[in-house]
Amino acid sequence: MMRDPDLLTFTLLALLTACRHDRAEDLGPAGPSVTPYELGRPYYFPELQIPADDPLTVEGIALGRRLYYDPILSTGGPLAGLSCSSCHNQSLSFSVPNNGPSVLPHVNLAWSRNFLWNGKVQGDLEDIMCFEVEEFFQVDLNVLRNHPVYPDRFRDAFGEVEITGTLVEKALAQWFRRLVSSNSRFDSYLRHEIEFTTSEFNGMMVFMTETGDCFHCHGIPLMTDNAFHNIGLDSAFTPADQGRYLVTGDPADLGAFKAPTLRNVALTAPYMHDGRFQTLEEVVEHYDSGVNPSPSLDPIMTKPGQQIHLGLNPMQKADLLAFLHTLTDDSFITDTALASPF
Numbered sequence: 001m002m003r004d005p006d007l008l009t010f011t012l013l014a015l016l017t018a019c020r021h022d023r024a025e026d027l028g029p030a031g032p033s034v035t036p037y038e039l040g041r042p043y044y045f046p047e048l049q050i051p052a053d054d055p056l057t058v059e060g061i062a063l064g065r066r067l068y069y070d071p072i073l074s075t076g077g078p079l080a081g082l083s084c085s086s087c088h089n090q091s092l093s094f095s096v097p098n099n100g101p102s103v104l105p106h107v108n109l110a111w112s113r114n115f116l117w118n119g120k121v122q123g124d125l126e127d128i129m130c131f132e133v134e135e136f137f138q139v140d141l142n143v144l145r146n147h148p149v150y151p152d153r154f155r156d157a158f159g160e161v162e163i164t165g166t167l168v169e170k171a172l173a174q175w176f177r178r179l180v181s182s183n184s185r186f187d188s189y190l191r192h193e194i195e196f197t198t199s200e201f202n203g204m205m206v207f208m209t210e211t212g213d214c215f216h217c218h219g220i221p222l223m224t225d226n227a228f229h230n231i232g233l234d235s236a237f238t239p240a241d242q243g244r245y246l247v248t249g250d251p252a253d254l255g256a257f258k259a260p261t262l263r264n265v266a267l268t269a270p271y272m273h274d275g276r277f278q279t280l281e282e283v284v285e286h287y288d289s290g291v292n293p294s295p296s297l298d299p300i301m302t303k304p305g306q307q308i309h310l311g312l313n314p315m316q317k318a319d320l321l322a323f324l325h326t327l328t329d330d331s332f333i334t335d336t337a338l339a340s341p342f
């Protein structure tokens with residue numbers, strides 16, 4: 001569990017230098033043993049766009065998985081000794097509670113083009129991996145090049161090539177595409193495999209209608225629109241709460257943050273970009289009666305008649321919580337194919 005606030009603010013404070021790379025540059029001929037990997041997705045998930053220069057392979061995913069769980073990526077600097085999995089733990093939907101900015105989970109990010117709470121990295125998964133590897137972790141490639149195992153693993157995945165940052169990023173991006181969560185109780189309901197309890201069903205109706213109005217930003221099936229919104233957590237904004245504004249400089253973006261997926265949300269406490277809420281009950285209270293006005297408040301947060309409060313009754317709140325709990329995907333957090341290979 002991460003406890004050092006300096007480490008955790010590091011991502012937020014990292015310089016806004018563009019992570020540039022020419023992905024085709026160090027493409028080697030595919031290794032002879034490359035096995036294409038077919039990513040399964042339910043029919044109600046959007047089609048997946050995979051960059052032509054980073055096709056999914058069994059070998060590439062295996063390499064990305066190993067890198068993700070290996071502290072070898074951080075041989076020096078402020079993150080020394082940590083692996084990605086130190087802060088992104090499978091049993092918690094690849095997040096971890098902490099005292100600084102909330103750790104975003106790694107769930108269905110193959111469908112996102114906006115990354116980090118303030119969206120300072122946009123593009124493919126390869127682009128956010130470039131940020132993670134070259135700016136956040138500042139990976140020392142020579143450690144991988146001189147390693148007894150990694151040169152072979154890179155050869156398996158990418159052919160006869162020198163280990164480069166681009167290839168580390170490609171392997172990690174393939175691994176992230178593999179992190180699909182689509183077997184929650186809610187998915188079983190959508191696939192007509194189970195019935196909801198009355199409370200779960202009523203909670204879904206609160207969520208999916210104007211009563212709770214959650215679906216506008218947390219819609220089916222990803223349970224996020226992967227866009228930025230100010231949901232009225234504050235009326236005045238310290239730098240840590242300015243969010244998207246720090247990237248765009250547009251006052252309309254003050255206090256706007258990436259809407260996180262609500263898949264596995266019961267596992268990812270504390271909540272919001274700064275972890276200000278410990279429980280889902282507190283989150284529901286925020287939407288129900290805690291929304292603060294400000295000029296950049298998302299218009300969706302203002303209900304017909306200029307109300308910024310939902311005014312749910314206790315039963316509706318309990319139902320909404322029951323529905324949120326149906327979004328937990330036990331098979332995702334226990335799948336041994338997603339666990340540490342070590």
Ligand code: HEC
Binds near residue numbers: 068084087103114115
């Ligand atoms: C010290 C803890 C820590 C470690 C180690 C760590 N992360 Fe993170 N990660 C975070 C935090 C905190 C955030 C949210 C930060 C933000 O948005 O500014 C985050 C966000 C992300 C995101 C964005 C998710 C989204 O929805 O936009 C990705 C992708 C990511 N991390 C990948 C990685 C990878 C890959 C590694 C290993 C190379 C890694 N992380 C290691 C703490 C960590």
Ligand code: HEC
Binds near residue numbers: 229257
């Ligand atoms: C206008 C868009 C919008 C609407 C409407 C909305 N949300 Fe959110 N939701 C967000 C954003 C953006 C965040 C992150 C805000 C932040 O951290 O500053 C968020 C965060 C959350 C979180 C915390 C997730 C985490 O991992 O930290 C929960 C839970 C949540 N919303 C549930 C709901 C529910 C339930 C409703 C309906 C009552 C709802 N949301 C309506 C955009 C929205």
